[in-house]
Amino acid sequence: MxxxxxxxxxxxxxxxxxxxxxxxxxxxxxxxxxxxxxxxxxxxxxPPKHMRDAYCKAIQDGHNYYGPSEGLPELREAIVSREKRKNGVDITPEDVRVTAAVTEALQFIFGALLNPGDNILVPSPSYPPYVGLVKFYGGIANEYLTVEENGWQPDIDDMRKKINERTKAIAVINPNNPTGALYEKKTVREILDLAGEYDLPVISDEIYDLMTYEGQHVSPGSLTKDVPVIVMNGMSKVYFATGWRLGYFYYIDPENKLAEVKEAIDKMARIRLCPNTPAQFAAVAGLTGPMxxxxxxxxxxxxxxxxxxxxxxxxxxxxxxxxxxxxxxxxxxxxxxxxxxxxxxxxxxxxxxxxxxxxxxxxxxxxxxxxxxxxxxxxxxxxxxxxxxxxxxxxxxxx
Ligand code: PLP
The missing domain is CATH 3.90.1150.10 (Aspartate Aminotransferase, domain 1)
Known part of the structure; x- marks a missing residue:
């Protein structure tokens, strides 16, 4: 065998x-x-009709080629506008990378951060790829508690206890899968403070950002001053296009602490060539169109x-x-x-x-x-x- x-x-x-x-x-x-x-x-x-139409049109118009590894310029522009509107972040297209959905963003980020034995703080309970992909890249998924009695908000003391010298980042999933929790602004601020204290980047999964019933999502990207934050989002949930496999992430990194990680991510992005080209046209329509x-x-x-x-x-x-x-x-x-x-x-x-x-x-x-x-x-x-x-x-x- x-x-x-x-x-x-x-x-x-x-x-x-x-x-x-x-x-x-x-x-x-x-x-x-x-x-x-x-x-x-x-x-x-x-997905809304204007997105479906844009996808078909892109194919009919001949946009069936390989695009740039980092994503089409018009989509990166559209992502910047969307994220400025939603999170008030000060980013440019240079900070944005387009991926085969959030799943590929996780592969890039974990792949670029982890050496064997390193760990990433991930919530418990958590969407399973956070554990599975961290392990796949040789790391340890270092699970921090979220507290049911407190609406499944993260336990900041437990997070603090779990940080050690091999910790490379703190991952936050908000709104959360599987608990449906929406984190309070105070909690997001505390996570950022903790990350700042230990010089760790925050990885923020915001795939459900506009899917809230009570209250509004607060991104760590909207509150950070010097803590590097990598925000991930995509077309799968809020835009209802799971099968198109398209997403993105961007860096908020005013002190350029992630310079080497960004270089490593770009290397990973180049060996997988590029994200789906016609789907990127559809994403532009989604991000700039009516909601x-x-x-x-x-x-x-x-x-x-x-x-x-x-x-x-x-x-x-x-x-x-x-x-x-x-x-x-x-x-x-x-x-x-x-x-x-x-x-x-x-x-x-x-x-x-x-x-x-x-x-x-x-x-x-x-x-x-x-x-x-x-x-x-x-x-x-x-x-x-x-x-x-x-x-x-x-x-x-x-x-
Ligand atoms: N992140 C979270 C928290 C999810 O719940 C899911 C899918 O259920 C994903 C990422 C996967 O997203 P994508 O389809 O963009 O790969």
């Missing part, structure tokens, strides 16, 4: 791992309600968030924090005597209630005894899922 690398074999991705047992049920003709993947395009959300579609979509999402939250609070054996952003809810399993762990709970719910959630431990240690539900589907589907799940819980708990 030809052996694969340990690096690749070590990769885990809980969100897709649970699909295999679901497929087994589906093969037997059983309908499974899948609430595991955060893909708006699978439901009644599409009224978002009000309509956020209206639908809020209705779904309110519905699922209400239903979950009526089900025995679990408790739930109300998400303030993104489209995930992360209930806690209170009654634990019936299952060995949260994964067994999720598989039991799949086999019995035919609803697919993701086990919380797949998002890091602070996710244990929780599970994540995606509330993108219309209320009728959520209702059927919650009816099945409630019946399952009442049967299991005899309640």
């Amino acid at each position: 030809i052996r694969a690398s340990e690096r690749a074999m070590g990769i885990e991705y809980a969100i897709r791992d649970v699909v295999l047992p679901a497929r087994e049920l589906e093969k037997k003709g059983i309908k499974v309600i899948r609430l595991n993947i955060g893909d708006p395009g699978k439901y009644d959300f599409q 009224d579609y978002l009000d309509e979509y956020m209206g639908k999402l809020k209705e779904r968030r309110d519905y699922i939250y209400k239903r979950l609070t009526e089900i025995p054996g679990i408790s739930t924090t109300k998400p303030q952003g993104a489209f995930y809810i992360f209930p806690r399993i209170e009654e634990r005597s019936k299952w060995k762990n949260d994964k067994e709970f999720v598989l039991d719910a799949l086999n019995e209630a035919h609803v697919l959630f993701v086990h919380g431990s797949g998002f890091g240690y602070a996710g244990e005894w929780h599970f994540r539900i995606v509330f993108l589907p219309p209320v009728e589907i959520l209702e059927e899922a919650m009816n099945n799940f409630e019946a399952f819980m009442r049967k299991r708990l005899g309640a």
Whole structure:
């Protein structure tokens, strides 16, 4: 047998791992309600028409060539305008890099920062690639606690305790996946202060920045003075174009502390040639075009968030924090005597209630005894899922 690398074999991705047992049920003709993947395009959300038109037009007009590794100049300009509007940041196109979505931005940033044994502070619970990709690049995902009782805000004292001489950066995901937390301005300021104290850059994942229900997103980029911040964003969530694989990141680095890291990132960008060219034209249309579609979509999402939250609070054996952003809810399993762990709970719910959630431990240690539900589907589907799940819980708990 030809052996694969340990690096690749070590990769885990809980969100897709649970699909295999679901497929087994589906093969037997059983309908499974899948609430595991955060893909708006699978439901009644599409990128706005002006973006779809721009994508088709770019292809028809012959923009099917390789572009610059750092991204098309017109898109980098559009990103600067968008980010100035949203975050009031003082950046130029030179600070912006276009990527195959935030996932590639993470690969570049972790790849450029980490030597074997270095670590990056990542939230727990956290979107799994933060752990998986850090490990893939030889680093250690150094998980800091976020506190459920405090709306899943980061625990700054725990962050401080986790920093050591091999720490290379602090990663922040806000609004958060999987918890739906939206961080207070005070928290963002405290994270920046801590980063400044230890001379660390902040990596800020803002992919859900305009998807908030209560309150508004505050970027560390909007508050920093001298702490370097790398802000990441893209077309997948707010612009509903997950499958286009397009995103970007930019540096706010007034003292040029990241000079070498930027050079390393540009080397990585060059060996992968360039991001998708026609999709970049569509992104320009998205970033410069009307945003009224978002009000309509956020209206639908809020209705779904309110519905699922209400239903979950009526089900025995679990408790739930109300998400303030993104489209995930992360209930806690209170009654634990019936299952060995949260994964067994999720598989039991799949086999019995035919609803697919993701086990919380797949998002890091602070996710244990929780599970994540995606509330993108219309209320009728959520209702059927919650009816099945409630019946399952009442049967299991005899309640
Ligand atoms: N970052 C977070 C916090 C996410 O939840 C996701 C997708 O669910 C991504 C990044 C991936 O984004 P992209 O599609 O831009 O690679």
